[in-house]
Amino acid sequence: MIVETGHYALVLALAVALLSSVLPVIGARRNDAGMMAFASTASVALFGLVLLSFSALTWAYEASDFSVKNVWENSHSAMPAIFRFSAVWGNHEGSMMLWLLILTFFSLLVAVFGRNLPESLKANTLAVQAWMAVAFILFILLTSNPFLRLDVVPAEGQDLNPILQDVGLAIHPPLLYLGYVGFSVSFSFAIAALIDGRLDAAWARWVRPWTLAAWTFLTAGIAMGSYWAYYELGWGGWWFWDPVENASLMPWLAGTALLHSAIVMEKREALKIWTVLLAIIAFSLSLLGTFLVRSGVLTSVHSFATDPSRGVFILGILTLFIGGAFTLFAIRAPALKSGGLFAPISREGALVLNNLVLTVSMASVLIGTLYPLVLETLTGNKISVGAPFFNLTFGLLMVPLLIATPFGPMLAWKRGDLLGAFQRLYVAAGLALVAGLVFFYLDEGGPILAVLGLAAGFYLIFGAIADLWYRSGFGKAATGIAWKRLIGLPRSAFGTALGHAGLGITVLGVIAVSTFQTEHVTEMKPGETADAGGYHLVFDGMNSMKGPNFTEQRAHFSISRDGQKVREVWSSKRLYTARRMPTTEAGIATFGASQLYVALGDPMADGGIVVRIWWKPSVLFIWFGALFMMAGGVISLTDRRLRVGAPARRAKKMPTPALEAAE
Amino acid sequence: MTRKQKRLAVIAGGMSFIVAAVLLIMFAFGQSVAYFYVPGDLATANLQPGTRIRLGGLVQTGSWVQGAGKTSTFEVTDTISTVKVTYTGILPDLFREGQGVVAEGSFVAGDPVFVADTVLAKHDETYMPKDVADRLKAQGVEMGGKEVVK
Numbered sequence: 001m002i003v004e005t006g007h008y009a010l011v012l013a014l015a016v017a018l019l020s021s022v023l024p025v026i027g028a029r030r031n032d033a034g035m036m037a038f039a040s041t042a043s044v045a046l047f048g049l050v051l052l053s054f055s056a057l058t059w060a061y062e063a064s065d066f067s068v069k070n071v072w073e074n075s076h077s078a079m080p081a082i083f084r085f086s087a088v089w090g091n092h093e094g095s096m097m098l099w100l101l102i103l104t105f106f107s108l109l110v111a112v113f114g115r116n117l118p119e120s121l122k123a124n125t126l127a128v129q130a131w132m133a134v135a136f137i138l139f140i141l142l143t144s145n146p147f148l149r150l151d152v153v154p155a156e157g158q159d160l161n162p163i164l165q166d167v168g169l170a171i172h173p174p175l176l177y178l179g180y181v182g183f184s185v186s187f188s189f190a191i192a193a194l195i196d197g198r199l200d201a202a203w204a205r206w207v208r209p210w211t212l213a214a215w216t217f218l219t220a221g222i223a224m225g226s227y228w229a230y231y232e233l234g235w236g237g238w239w240f241w242d243p244v245e246n247a248s249l250m251p252w253l254a255g256t257a258l259l260h261s262a263i264v265m266e267k268r269e270a271l272k273i274w275t276v277l278l279a280i281i282a283f284s285l286s287l288l289g290t291f292l293v294r295s296g297v298l299t300s301v302h303s304f305a306t307d308p309s310r311g312v313f314i315l316g317i318l319t320l321f322i323g324g325a326f327t328l329f330a331i332r333a334p335a336l337k338s339g340g341l342f343a344p345i346s347r348e349g350a351l352v353l354n355n356l357v358l359t360v361s362m363a364s365v366l367i368g369t370l371y372p373l374v375l376e377t378l379t380g381n382k383i384s385v386g387a388p389f390f391n392l393t394f395g396l397l398m399v400p401l402l403i404a405t406p407f408g409p410m411l412a413w414k415r416g417d418l419l420g421a422f423q424r425l426y427v428a429a430g431l432a433l434v435a436g437l438v439f440f441y442l443d444e445g446g447p448i449l450a451v452l453g454l455a456a457g458f459y460l461i462f463g464a465i466a467d468l469w470y471r472s473g474f475g476k477a478a479t480g481i482a483w484k485r486l487i488g489l490p491r492s493a494f495g496t497a498l499g500h501a502g503l504g505i506t507v508l509g510v511i512a513v514s515t516f517q518t519e520h521v522t523e524m525k526p527g528e529t530a531d532a533g534g535y536h537l538v539f540d541g542m543n544s545m546k547g548p549n550f551t552e553q554r555a556h557f558s559i560s561r562d563g564q565k566v567r568e569v570w571s572s573k574r575l576y577t578a579r580r581m582p583t584t585e586a587g588i589a590t591f592g593a594s595q596l597y598v599a600l601g602d603p604m605a606d607g608g609i610v611v612r613i614w615w616k617p618s619v620l621f622i623w624f625g626a627l628f629m630m631a632g633g634v635i636s637l638t639d640r641r642l643r644v645g646a647p648a649r650r651a652k653k654m655p656t657p658a659l660e661a662a663e
Numbered sequence: 664m665t666r667k668q669k670r671l672a673v674i675a676g677g678m679s680f681i682v683a684a685v686l687l688i689m690f691a692f693g694q695s696v697a698y699f700y701v702p703g704d705l706a707t708a709n710l711q712p713g714t715r716i717r718l719g720g721l722v723q724t725g726s727w728v729q730g731a732g733k734t735s736t737f738e739v740t741d742t743i744s745t746v747k748v749t750y751t752g753i754l755p756d757l758f759r760e761g762q763g764v765v766a767e768g769s770f771v772a773g774d775p776v777f778v779a780d781t782v783l784a785k786h787d788e789t790y791m792p793k794d795v796a797d798r799l800k801a802q803g804v805e806m807g808g809k810e811v812v813k
Contacts, residue, residue: 235753344673356677360684367688371696382699384717384767386781389695393688400680521733521753573756582756601753602729610733612753 003068006056007147013049013104014137016042021130024123025195036123043111043126046133047104054088054101057146061088067153070094070146076159076578078549086170087160092294092310093146095173099290100136102174102181103129110185110210117206124192125185132184135317143310159549159578168228172221176248179218180286183251185210186258187283190276191325194332199272204265207279209637211262215255216633222248223626234584234599236614238513238622241390246369247289253362254282257355264348267413271348273333274355280329281359284322285366291318292369346416350408354401361397365390402456402507405500406463409493410470428466432458439512443617446515453511460504464497495636502628509593509621516617521601525608533615535589535596536560542609550574552585555600555609559589566591571598571611593620697767702744712772718746718779719765727760739764739777750779758784 020042027035057070061084066072074091075084089098107129114122140146189207193199225248230238239245258278264271291314343349368385375381406428410421436455440446469475471493472486520532526541540556554572558565571587587598594617601610697715700708710716718739726738726747734751737760748766758764766779 234756344669344676349673352673356680360681364684364688368691371692382717384697384699385692386695386697386767389691392691392695393684396687397684584756599753601733604729 002056003060003065003147003149006053006060007145009049009053009056010137010141010147013046013053014134014141016046016049017130017133017137020046021127021134024127024130028120028123028127028196031120033119036119039123039126039130040111042130043104043107046130047108050101050104050133054097057094057097058085058088061085064157066155066157067149068146069148069150072150072154072157074160075157076549077156079160079165080548082167082170083160083165086167087164089173090160090164090169093140093144096136096140096144096294097146098173099177099181100133100140102177103133103136103184106182106185106210107133110188114206120196121189121192121198121203121206124195125188128188128191129184132188132321135320139310139313139317143313157578159576162550162574162576162579162581162583163232165549165576166228166232168224168232172224172228175217175224176221179214179216179221179255180248180251180289182210182214182217183255183279183283183286185214186279187325190279191328193276194328197332197335199276199336201266201269204262204275208259208262208266211255211258211279211282212633212637215252215259216630216637218248218252218255219626219629219633222252223623223630227623230619231586231588232583234586236519236586236597236599236616238619241368241387243369244289244293246365246390247285247292250362250365250369251282251285251289253358253365254278254285257358257362258282260351260354260358264351268348271352271355273336276333276336277329278355278359280322280325284318284325285362287318287321291315343415345411345418347408347411347413349416350404350411353404354408357397357401357404361394361401364393364397368393399456402460402503405460405503406467409467409496409500424466424470425463428462429455429459432456432462435462439508443512443516445518450511450515453515454508457504457506457508457511460507461501464501464504467500468493468497491639492636495632495634495639498632498635499629500632502625502630502632504625505621505628506625509618509623509625512618512621513616516615517619518615520613522611522613523604523608524611525606530611530613532596532613533594533617534561535566535591535615537596537598537613539611545572547574549578550576553600553603554585555587555611557587557598559596567596569596569598571600573600590620593618593624595619699765701741702739702746703741705744705746710770713769715767715769717765717767718748718777719763720746722758722760722762722764722784724760736776737764739766746777747775748777748779750782752780752782754782755784758782 020039023035023042024039026032027038059065060068060071061075062081064071064075064077064084066075070091070093074094075087079087087094089095107126110122110125110129114125117125186207189203189210193203222245225245226238229240230236258275261271261275261278265275291311294310294314368389372383372385375383406425407418407421410424411417432455433451435458436451436453439454439458440448440451468486468489471489472482474482474486476482477485518532520530522530524530524539526539528539530537530539536559538558538560540558542553542555545552545554552572552574554570557569557571559567559569567589569587569589572585574583574585575581576583584599589596589598594615597614597616599612599614601612603609695715697717699717699719701720702718705718720739720741723738723740723745727735728737729735733753734749735754736747736749738745738747740746748768750766750768762784765783766777767781767783768777768779770777
């Protein structure tokens with residue numbers, strides 16, 4: 001009964017979404033307040049219905065109701081409760097439900113927090129959100145219905161893919177979708193503005209918090225996914241340039257560009273058309289990502305069982321929304337008044353450079369990801385474009401950005417002083433080079449070129465600190481005053497510094513681990529030892545364990561340094577009984593930001609076992625950097641300027657001198 | 664500089680970055696793209712030694728030999744032709760005899776053994792590399808999932 005209620009709620013949601021996609025637009029045309037206000041009410045109702053539907057599915061999973069086909073295919077009564085819960089979206093149908101839930105959740109947020117938006121903009125924005133809800137509800141109901149029942153009720157489920165039986169599945173997809181789908185709000189705002197034909201600095205101020213929120217979630221989702229792949233797949237790799245990873249990286253790059261171009265639009269009324277275009281592109285790439293993942297046209301660890309009709313349907317949605325958006329853009333954009341020109345050496349000039357590099361490197365990822373598809377369609381040749389391509393193109397293209405990033409915040413609007421910025425940064429650059437050399441010296445081995453990479457990472461971090469330092473006037477004003485100024489700086493200044501420093505920390509981690517990582521593969525018998533990264537490992541022995549739905553063979557290792565025992569780890573190989581599928585559970589010992597990663601290979605005939613030991617120096621910096629970027633996003637979101645409704649209250653506050661400096 | 668010159672300088676700078684990016688992408692494609700083959704294609708493919716390719720097929724039952732520690736050899740088959748593969752490193756969890764596999768690497772001059780540096784494996788047809796499934800299907804190899812698993 002509960003499952004049928006969920007199904008029914010979804011059908012009802014379709015009806016509400018249909019109404020909400022038409023009425024508010026007509027209302028905005030006729031300036032009918034009642035019809036426009038309907039958008040907000042409908043968004044609340046829509047979210048309620050989809051939540052009900054999603055909860056019904058979740059209930060079916062928690063109760064292990066195997067009469068529901070989707071539950072039978074992807075769950076098992078022996079799975080721990082948390083995995084039964086996350087299994088809801090560990091499959092195609094459920095993940096589309098999650099997508100829809102988050103889409104309607106963002107509509108709800110716009111309806112609730114968008115009180116100060118102009119009525120027509122809000123109505124149109126929510127209507128565009130409703131169009132997407134219609135498309136995705138239809139997609140779920142027609143091709144991917146999770147509520148279908150089986151005629152004969154099986155006694156036991158087929159279990160979830162063991163790789164997905166991890167706490168990572170509970171966290172990674174929701175965060176990633178919050179990011180992906182969050183960009184739908186910027187997209188809807190862009191379309192609404194194009195329909196309205198009105199686009200000004202205020203628009204940029206309204207869009208920016210949504211973009212920032214989506215960007216923060218996407219950063220979190222990508223970082224979480226990367227760490228999950230790192231510890232779960234047992235290869236110790238953290239980024240594979242897998243098509244699906246690329247599909248998440250592209251909206252992130254476009255979103256990062258959008259974040260920066262919206263600042264220019266807000267402050268200088270320039271780059272209007274470009275900002276709208278980026279808002280469309282960012283979400284189009286999210287849709288493209290969904291298509292690539294869900295249609296199975298590209299092979300990846302993320303593709304679930306595929307069904308051609310789904311691919312065609314998503315391609316239809318993709319064409320309709322992206323094509324429609326670009327058509328509307330082409331018709332409307334020339335009518336928008338474009339902003340004034342500006343000097344190349346200025347804050348806005350630096351932000352344009354940022355946009356140029358980000359979009360070009362995004363394009364290189366796009367081309368590399370789609371080229372095999374295109375070539376296969378045109379010539380039938382099957383090729384693979386892998387890590388070497390992306391490392392070379394993306395890696396090199398990002399270099400100018402790394403160098404330019406610290407300059408951006410140091411240049412003034414309109415007319416920047418490049419020489420002044422140089423004078424402020426050369427200390428940071430010098431310190432960075434020294435730090436890079438010290439780092440290189442401490443971790444021996446690797447090409448000397450790595451020093452430059454490490455220095456680039458430090459330079460970004462020191463550059464971010466230098467920006468705050470000079471803004472507060474340390475060294476010029478008395479220390480007490482400088483401290484007061486530092487505390488008085490707008491939150492967005494700290495957000496910028498944290499974000500840029502985070503990029504530097506990630507760069508450090510990437511360079512360090514790819515330069516200094518060591519890998520040892522040896523055959524070990526109980527009592528034998530191995531050395532890695534200055535640590536001494538003793539293989540103590542094996543035992544067998546039985547988990548709820550798997551059996552495992554696990555090996556115990558004692559780790560010591562200079563004769564002192566410092567850590568012990570279990571590393572295991574599991575066999576999930578329902579699917580007869582093995583997985584590797586690596587044993588990971590963390591020392592500061594570095595890790596010893598111990599994975600088991602295959603047992604040998606003579607009683608030994610192949611053991612793979614990686615020493616991963618500073619590997620955690622990769623994700624620490626992402627944490628800094630997220631913190632930057634969150635702190636920027638709390639800035640007065642971005643708070644929804646802030647413009648009205650802002651006038652009452654006396655602006656501090658520091659605020660002026662930041663503008 | 665006048666306004667016009669400034670604008671020209673900005674546009675020229677941007678364009679040259681884009682041109683550089685395009686050249687870089689083309690260069691990288693030339694360097695690092697690997698074509699996909701099944702063993703039966705190799706006789707007619709006329710490959711130069713050292714050319715990176717992806718070799719796909721099923722792991723021949725009974726062919727997997729694990730060498731000392733980390734080097735293993737196995738045979739990849741499309742059920743008609745077979746190629747011997749050596750691989751030094753970590754075979755994925757899902758690597759098993761009788762199942763789909765994609766090996767990436769190249770041939771060394773004068774040696775019929777394929778030297779792989781990357782091996783990808785998937786579980787059953789649902790998770791089989793799509794390239795392999797397509798090609799084997801095209802050649803009429805029956806892969807009704809379950810039989811392959813056992």
